[in-house]
Amino acid sequence: MAQLSVQVNGKPYIVGCEDGEEAHLQSLAALIDAKVREAAPGGGQLGETRLMLLGALMLADELSEAKTRLAAAGAEVAALLAERARAEAKAVAALEATALRIEAMATR
Numbered sequence: 546m547a548q549l550s551v552q553v554n555g556k557p558y559i560v561g562c563e564d565g566e567e568a569h570l571q572s573l574a575a576l577i578d579a580k581v582r583e584a585a586p587g588g589g590q591l592g593e594t595r596l597m598l599l600g601a602l603m604l605a606d607e608l609s610e611a612k613t614r615l616a617a618a619g620a621e622v623a624a625l626l627a628e629r630a631r632a633e634a635k636a637v638a639a640l641e642a643t644a645l646r647i648e649a650m651a652t653r
Contacts (some may be wrong), residue, residue: 552597553578554585580604 547564548587550557551574562570577600584599585591 550551551578554581564613577601577604 546561547567547631548559548561549567549570551571552558558573558574560570566603580603581596581600582594584603
């Protein structure tokens with residue numbers, strides 16, 4: 546298991562991760578750092594715990610919105626697939642009806 550130091554709001558934190566996941570962990574820490582800095586009011590000082598909480602809440606809000614959009618997209622995909630299936634069934638029925646008419650004309 547690898548250990549590395551990440552910076553959040555200018556402070557170092559030693560964290561562990563699986564070998565090979567160091568770059569991913571660094572990018573996650575950078576994301577958290579950005580949210581914590583965004584949460585910090587115009588240079589005013591909030592406690593470190595409160596800043597971390599606000600940053601986490603901002604990330605949780607983004608995640609919640611993304612899940613909502615993903616669910617809506619999934620529902621739209623399901624509706625489109627159902628519409629496609631209906632269209633295919635309609636096309637098959639039309640082709641079968643046409644084939645029957647052609648066969649009927651050929652037997653006359």
